[in-house]
Amino acid sequence: MCLGIPGEVIELHPDQPDLAKVDVSGVRRMINIGLLSDDPPVPGDWVLIHVGFALSKIDEHEAAAAMSFLEGIGQAYEDEIAALKESLID
């Protein structure tokens, strides 16, 4: 929960500016990007996601590093991805 999951922003929703579709390890889900309203991400940007909210923008190298850290955690990471798959934010 305290660990951010890296995701790539895939598409924005002009009618819902707080939402964006992201790709996390092949899982595509909606997240909230309202906490980045000072400098909103665009498709192709990477973000660190905490419980459904993007908390910071990161570069692709950092995203890869964060992902390798998470994969090393094993079960906790799998649980987090499983929970994300269940998530139906709109």
Added chain:
Amino acid sequence: MRFVDEFRDADKAHALAAKIAALCEPGRKYKLMEVCGGHTHTIYKHGLEDYLPESVQLVHGPGCPVCVIPMGRVDDAIHLASQPDVIMTSFGDMMRVPGGNGSFFDANAEGTNIRMVYSPLDSLKIARQNPDKRVVFMAIGFETTAPSTAMTMIRAAKEGLTNFSVFANHVTIIPAIKAILDSPDLRLDGFIGPGHVSTVIGCRPYEFIAREYGKPVVVAGFEPLDILQSIYMLMVQLSQGRSEVENQYSRVVPWDGNPVALKVIGETMELRPYFEWRGLGFISHSALKVREKYAAMDAELLFQVPGVRVADPKACQCGEVLKGVLKPWECKVFGTACTPETPIGTCMVSPEGACAAYYNYGRMNRNRVAEAQVTNA
């Protein structure tokens, strides 16, 4: 024979370790606390302590949000969940935390409806879909999750939802660090500052540690080299007699944090006069409650919260582990009565807990203990 997992930059790690060793003054011991449970995880996963000289000791801090929730608060949550028409929601990590009368899973077996959610926004969705139910989100976590709760409350208010409320258990990291600094049990030389909490609060809140307590702080990333680099930066400061806040993780952590996140937290929540932490006791101004403006969403006002206080099981030494006074394997029940499958204490429940990290990756340490026993025999 090496029991820990080597990582891809092991050569760089050895080079950093040599630079750290070169900074150690003969006869001096260094105790550095990593505040964040994610860091503890990296340290054991990669056996980083084995790269360090004997005189540099890492002490695990209280930065595991599930671990610091006292048992009574779990019982309070179950009491809320037992009220008519309530659906309680919380993060998956909370489901197995034992309260005085069992966990959320145990309560569900008795008839409560406690659901795990990935995000507070999922809880909001459950509220929308169940207008005849009262949906309570048990909010936990440090400053990494508090902005999400805040954004969700603002959204609920905008939508005019009247059946959604928050049972706020958000804690703040700075008062916990201060409590540890004021504790007579432990003398620390410096802090490896939390990474993701700092993306929200930035680096300035740590300045009092450097200024008033004279201890260096280095905010660190989560890769093994990040942590070794941060230890090196701490050792450089100590060798030069400096105490400053430095940011090793500047590629993610802005010095001023995330101003939007801080603003929404302030909009919806305020500091409680005091809050009970497992192991650390009552700490003033260390947790958040719902602001009066959002009283209609404050589960503590909408429901009677009994305010249960339950002493930790006698055998459990999570308190000492959270304060860094005990190493997980020094606890009497570690790995025997208390395992991730049958946890007695919270530190074994959460993957961010020091005991769980030790249990999963502490092979080297256990071997070290075994070696010590052989040597002493």
